[in-house]
Structure formats: C-alpha cells, structure tokens
Amino acid sequence: MIYIFYFLFFGFLLTAIIGLLASWIDRKVTAKVQYRVGPPLLQPLIDIVKLLGKETLIPAGSSKITFLMAPVIGLASVILVSTLLWINNIYPAKSFLGDLIVVLYLLVIPSISIIIGGFASRNPLASLGASREMKLILSYELPFILAILVTVIKSGFTFRLGEILTFQAQNGAFVRSWSGTLALIVAIICMQAKLALVPFDIPEAETEIVGGPLIEYSGSGLAIYRLMKNMLMFTVPFFLIIVFIGGLRLDGIHLLYGVLKYIGLVALMTVIRNTNPRVRIDQAVKFFWGPMTIIAIIAIILALLGR
Amino acid sequence: MEKTIIPIGPYHPLQEEPEFFMLTVEGEKVVDIEVRIGYNHRGIEKLSEMKSFDQSTFLIERICGICSTSHPFAYTRAVEDIIPVEVPERAKYIRTIIAEGERIHSHLLWLGLAGHFLGYNTVYMWVWKLREEILDVMEILTGNRNSYAMFKPGGIRRDIKSEDIPVVIKKMDSIVSTLEMLKKAVIDDPVIHARTKGIGILSKEDAINYCALGPTARASGVARDVRKDSPYGAYDKIEWDMIVTHNGDVFDKLVVRILEVFESIKIIKNCFLNLPGGEIDANIKDIPPGEGIGFIEAPRGECFHYVKSDGTNRPVRHKVRAPTFMNLPTCKATIIGEYISDATIILAAIDPCYCCTERMTVCNTKRKKIYTGKDLIKLSREKTEILRNKMGVK
Numbered sequence: 044m045i046y047i048f049y050f051l052f053f054g055f056l057l058t059a060i061i062g063l064l065a066s067w068i069d070r071k072v073t074a075k076v077q078y079r080v081g082p083p084l085l086q087p088l089i090d091i092v093k094l095l096g097k098e099t100l101i102p103a104g105s106s107k108i109t110f111l112m113a114p115v116i117g118l119a120s121v122i123l124v125s126t127l128l129w130i131n132n133i134y135p136a137k138s139f140l141g142d143l144i145v146v147l148y149l150l151v152i153p154s155i156s157i158i159i160g161g162f163a164s165r166n167p168l169a170s171l172g173a174s175r176e177m178k179l180i181l182s183y184e185l186p187f188i189l190a191i192l193v194t195v196i197k198s199g200f201t202f203r204l205g206e207i208l209t210f211q212a213q214n215g216a217f218v219r220s221w222s223g224t225l226a227l228i229v230a231i232i233c234m235q236a237k238l239a240l241v242p243f244d245i246p247e248a249e250t251e252i253v254g255g256p257l258i259e260y261s262g263s264g265l266a267i268y269r270l271m272k273n274m275l276m277f278t279v280p281f282f283l284i285i286v287f288i289g290g291l292r293l294d295g296i297h298l299l300y301g302v303l304k305y306i307g308l309v310a311l312m313t314v315i316r317n318t319n320p321r322v323r324i325d326q327a328v329k330f331f332w333g334p335m336t337i338i339a340i341i342a343i344i345l346a347l348l349g350r
Numbered sequence: 351m352e353k354t355i356i357p358i359g360p361y362h363p364l365q366e367e368p369e370f371f372m373l374t375v376e377g378e379k380v381v382d383i384e385v386r387i388g389y390n391h392r393g394i395e396k397l398s399e400m401k402s403f404d405q406s407t408f409l410i411e412r413i414c415g416i417c418s419t420s421h422p423f424a425y426t427r428a429v430e431d432i433i434p435v436e437v438p439e440r441a442k443y444i445r446t447i448i449a450e451g452e453r454i455h456s457h458l459l460w461l462g463l464a465g466h467f468l469g470y471n472t473v474y475m476w477v478w479k480l481r482e483e484i485l486d487v488m489e490i491l492t493g494n495r496n497s498y499a500m501f502k503p504g505g506i507r508r509d510i511k512s513e514d515i516p517v518v519i520k521k522m523d524s525i526v527s528t529l530e531m532l533k534k535a536v537i538d539d540p541v542i543h544a545r546t547k548g549i550g551i552l553s554k555e556d557a558i559n560y561c562a563l564g565p566t567a568r569a570s571g572v573a574r575d576v577r578k579d580s581p582y583g584a585y586d587k588i589e590w591d592m593i594v595t596h597n598g599d600v601f602d603k604l605v606v607r608i609l610e611v612f613e614s615i616k617i618i619k620n621c622f623l624n625l626p627g628g629e630i631d632a633n634i635k636d637i638p639p640g641e642g643i644g645f646i647e648a649p650r651g652e653c654f655h656y657v658k659s660d661g662t663n664r665p666v667r668h669k670v671r672a673p674t675f676m677n678l679p680t681c682k683a684t685i686i687g688e689y690i691s692d693a694t695i696i697l698a699a700i701d702p703c704y705c706c707t708e709r710m711t712v713c714n715t716k717r718k719k720i721y722t723g724k725d726l727i728k729l730s731r732e733k734t735e736i737l738r739n740k741m742g743v744k
Contacts, residue, residue, distance in 0.1 A: 242469070245691070249469075250467045250694055320473075321469030322541060323692070
C-alpha cells in the first residue's frame with residue numbers, strides 16, 4: 044500500500060506540481076529577459092486543464108491505438124521514474140540493485156513515446172520531427188551515460204542510487220571534485236537536449252517543422268504530452284541532484300538548500316535556452332559525439348585516478 | 351532514396367503572409383522547390399486607375415505596411431517625371447529622412463524575424479523593442495507610426511518642426527548604442543555563425559543572372575544601389591557608404607542589413623544637420639498627358655513605378671514592380687542542396703514581402719468550372735436560404 048501512496052503522491056502529484064511551477068518560472072524568467080510580462084502563476088495548469096476539455100482529433104490514416112497510447116506510455120514512465128527517485132531520496136536503504144540502470148532506461152522512454160506518436164500520426168512533418176528526435180537520442184545518450192558512470196566509479200562501483208546518496212552524505216557531494224564538476228557540466232548540457240529546450244529543440248523546431256511529432260496532437264493527447272514535459276522539467280534535474288549534488292533533504296535548513304539546488308539548475312536551463320539559437324541536427328550530433336564525449340571520458344579518467 | 355514533399359504554406363504558422371513553397375526532399379536534403387504566390391492579390395493597380403493622382407498616393411501607401419514610404423516615393427517620382435517639375439530642396443531632404451527611417455525599421459523587423467526563424471527568440475524580442483523606438487521617432491516626425499502620408503506629387507504634405515529635431519537626434523544616438531550591443535551579440539555569436547555561415551549561398555553570377563536587387567544582391571558582391579547609381583532625394587548631397595559583402599550566404603545578408611541600419615542613421619543625422627529652409631511643395635496644378643517612371647531603393651531593393659497620364663486627373667495605367675518579385679526566384683539557386691532545417695531561414699533571407707509583390711494571378715481555366723460574380727451571388731443566396739430554413743427565420 045505504501046508504494047501506491049508514493050506512486051500517487053510523490054511520483055505523480057508532487058512531481059507534477061513542482062514541474063508546473065518550474066515551467067512557470069521558466070516562462071516568467073524568459074518573458075522578463077525578453078521585455079514581456081509573462082504568464083500568471085497558474086497558467087501552465089490552466090493550459091493543461093483547457094486542453095483536457097478540448098476535442099481530441101485523430102488524423103485519418105493514422106494508427107489509432109498507437110497514436111493515443113504513446114502519450115500515456117510517456118507519462119507513465121515519467122511517473123514511475125520520479126517515484127523511484129523519491130523513494131531513493133527519502134529512504135536510501137530501500138534501494139535495489141541496478142536501480143540506476145532502470146532510471147536511465149525509464150528516462151529515455153518519454154523521448155521514445157514522442158517518436159512513436161510522431162510516426163503514428165502519419166504526417167510528413169511529424170515523421171521528420173520523430174526522425175530528428177531519434178538522432179538526438181542517439182547523440183546525447185552516450186555522453187549522458189558516460190557522465191553518470193563517473194558517479195558510479197566515485198562511489199566504489201555501486202549501481203544503487205541509495206548507496207550513491209549515502210556515499211555522498213558521508214564524503215561530500217561529487218560535484219566538489221574535478222571529475223564530478225566536469226561530468227555535471229556534460230550532464231546539464233545533455234539534460235537540455237533531453238528536455239528538448241533551445242539550442243536542442245530540434246525535434247520540435249516550431250519555425251522549421253511546426254512542433255514536429257506533436258503537430259497532429261490535440262485535446263487530451265496534447266495535454267498529456269504537456270504534462271509529461273513539465274514533469275520532466277522536475278524529474279531530470281532531480282536525478283542529477285541525486286547523483287551529483289547529494290540529493291534533496293527534507294528536514295530543516297537542508298530543505299532550503301535543496302530548493303536552491305533545484306532552482307539553480309532550472310535557472311541555468313532558462314539562461315542557456317535564452318542565449319542561444321537552435322543548432323542543426325548534424326551539428327548537435329557532432330557536438331555530443333565530439334567535445335561532450337571527450338569531456339565525459341576525461342571526467343571518467345580523472346575519477347579513476349581518484350580526483 | 352524516396353522523395354517526400356514538404357509543404358511550407360499557404361497557411362503556415364511561421365509566415366505572416368500566405369505563400370506556398372513546395373519543397374521536395376530526400377531525407378533532410380532539399381532537391382527541388384516550387385514557389386507559388388498570388389494568394390494576396392488585391393487589384394491595387396486597377397484601383398489606382400480609378401482614383402485621382404492625389405488620392406492614389408494614399409492607396410499606394412497601403413500596398414504594404416512596411417514599405418509604406420517606398421511605394422509613394424516611387425509613385426510621386428513617376429508623376430513628377432511626367433511634368434518636368436523641380437521639387438523644393440527641403441522636401442527632398444525630408445523625403446530622404448522618412449525613407450531612411452523606414453529602412454531602419456524594416457531592417458530591424460527582418461533581423462528580429464531572422465532570430466525567430468533560428469529559434470533565438472531573445473534577439474527577436476530585443477530587436478523589436480528597439481524598433482519601437484524608431485517608430486516613436488517616426489511618430490514625432492510625421493504623426494504616424496506607420497503609413498506616414500507624407501508624400502504628394504511635387505513635395506511633401508507636412509513640414510518637420512524645428513523643435514523636434516534635437517529630440518530625434520538624441521533618440522537616434524540612444525538607438526545607436528543599443529544597436530552596437532545587439533550587433534556584437536548577433537555578429538559574434540558562434541552558434542549564429544554555425545547556423546548561417548556558408549548556408550544558402552547566392553554566387554555573384556547567380557545574383558546577376560537572376561537580377562537580384564537590394565541587400566540580396568549587395569551581400570553577393572554586386573554593388574547595386576539606386577541611391578548611388580542614379581541618386582534622387584538628397585542622397586547625392588550627403589556622405590554615406592554602400593555596404594557590399596562578397597560571400598552571398600545568409601550571414602552576409604544579415605551583416606549587410608545590420609550595417610545598413612548604421613548607415614541610415616548616419617544619413618538621417620546628416621540630413622538634419624544640412625536641412626535647408628524654404629518651401630516644401632511645388633504646388634502642381636494639373637498633369638499633362640505623358641508617361642513617367644519612378645524608381646527608388648526600397649529596404650528590399652529597387653521599387654519601380656510606371657504611370658501613364660492622358661491629361662485627366664486619373665492615371666490611365668499604373669504599374670508597380672516590387673523588389674521581392676526579382677529576389678524571390680533566387681531561392682531556386684540558394685535552397686537546392688541545403689538541409690530542410692535551413693530552408694526557412696534561406697527563404698526568409700531575401701526579406702520577402704508578398705503583399706508588395708502580388709500584382710496579378712494567372713489561373714488555369716481549362717479544368718474546372720469558372721464562377722463569375724453572378725454565380726457567387728447565387729450560391730451565397732442559396733446558402734443563406736438553407737441557413738434560414740435551418741434556424742427557422744422567415
């Protein structure tokens with residue numbers, strides 16, 4: 044029973060609330076940078092509620108079940124991964140062997156659900172966006188996994204998130220070492236691509252392919268995708284906080300530190316997204332397989348040397 | 351590889367005007383393009399022939415909201431070509447000031463949109479905020495933010511007040527400092543380099559063969575500018591430079607436009623310093639029979655007007671050729687072989703303006719039934735009748 048509570052309360056409700064709030068902060072800061080007013084606090088929620096009430100159109104010739112299931116699969120995996128992260132964060136001892144790998148796998152599924160939805164909608168622009176998303180996953184996953192590997196090496200080759208957390212609680216966060224800092228930089232840039240934010244919003248590129256895979260979605264399907272993206276805005280930074288910056292502690296003054304860590308990451312994302320134009324897909328692949336992978340490998344070597 | 355057709359338009363969220371580009375792509379590479387325009391035809395030339403010479407100026411101004419000075423300028427020059435009339439010096443200077451103000455706001459508008467096409471929305475918003483200041487300046491000078499209604503055959507309609515001049519010069523200086531910052535942010539940005547350098551190259555030969563005009567030609571190394579080639583207004587009386595670059599890619603087109611804004615500010619300031627006194631209108635009474643042409647450098651290139659008079663108060667023929675008409679075909683040379691991600695910025699790099707361009711539409715009348723005005727009215731009445739019956743209205 045307790046797991047269902049975690050699943051519903053932490054995994055879904057809390058993550059959704061923080062995610063919507065983060066998306067509001069992102070939009071508000073962006074608006075301020077651009078001399079605009081920006082949306083009111085509840086706007087992200089209002090958007091989703093409004094979309095849920097709209098008619099869901101299914102394009103003729105699309106594969107119906109896949110088209111409708113894709114957003115649900117994406118949302119389900121985000122809820123599952125955030126539940127796992129919350130349980131590990133609150134009770135590090137409840138960690139099971141290899142949950143780090145499970146989390147890495149589950150974090151890819153939202154992107155895959157977007158690919159499936161895009162191909163299922165049978166629109167040339169959606170297919171183009173889906174193929175770009177596929178190339179993007181192939182490009183950023185390698186440096187992302189290498190960066191996460193640094194934490195595995197530094198915590199004495201453990202694949203349990205809980206043990207990584209307890210190790211950091213005893214010996215200080217990994218980000219304080221050279222290898223940890225380098226790996227975190229790589230991971231943050233990969234996070235930008237995972238969340239499909241500028242400069243890596245290539246799959247959705249509004250001005251090139253008009254939203255890409257989401258072009259045919261309307262009503263509740265689009266609402267679920269929006270919610271999924273907003274929740275990812277909490278889940279992925281939360282994962283990085285757990286593996287690099289010592290997790291979020293919910294007692295006393297540590298809660299404030301935790302909030303600051305998270306807001307710092309969101310602010311960094313917003314700054315990157317507002318000071319860059321969009322890159323092309325081939326440039327993104329070159330960027331991730333070239334400099335990013337090399338930095339990640341340097342971080343691994345440093346970690347093996349104990350720095 | 352299989353060929354797919356990617357449509358851009360006629361109604362595309364990216365574009366503010368209806369036009370249709372049919373891109374044939376292999377994977378992500380563009381192999382062919384077909385352009386169709388003509389969705390925005392309003393019959394301006396015919397309308398102009400039904401109005402008097404004086405009224406036409408206001409109509410011509412409404413061909414395009416952005417080029418709302420270029421068209422009246424070319425039109426008044428065409429009318430002045432029919433009657434040999436000397437426009438007063440002060441009017442010439444003020445015409446130059448208004449035309450350059452329009453060039454600044456048009457180039458800034460394009461720069462903002464280019465940022466938007468590249469996904470760089472911060473530049474988009476910042477540049478458009480800067481453009482507001484220019485529009486404020488134009489409001490001080492002419493009373494309107496756009497569609498200034500300053501031109502009339504033989505002179506201008508409204509004089510500039512001498513107490514406004516220091517205010518405008520001060521505003522221009524503040525615009526220059528903001529623009530310097532923006533220029534650094536855009537021209538030195540490595541990601542913008544990666545996205546625009548070597549993309550959509552229009553070679554010098556192609557620019558000449560396609561008769562490219564304005565910044566599109568000047569970015570390819572063709573030194574072609576009506577303001578220098580056959581000066582009008584006050585352009586031959588003040589110092590300014592023509593900006594020419596040689597690579598012909600999107601980045602060079604961007605650089606040409608940014609640097610031209612600086613030149614325009616220089617021209618405006620010089621005009622204010624040397625502004626002569628005197629009359630602003632030559633008071634043309636009637637227009638004799640004859641033909642006249644007027645051509646000026648609009649923000650996008652040479653704008654050309656032809657007016658024919660038969661001695662009445664109306665033009666019997668009025669022909670308009672906007673610069674986009676010449677620049678649009680160059681996309682055939684620039685876009686083929688590029689990635690689909692770059693297609694929008696390449697198409698936008700010529701700074702297209704379709705409402706200026708669309709003078710006529712050719713229809714294929716062989717296949718389908720042609721509806722005349724009478725048929726359409728009949729259809730409309732039938733539909734109203736059906737709706738009435740449905741709603742129970744007598």
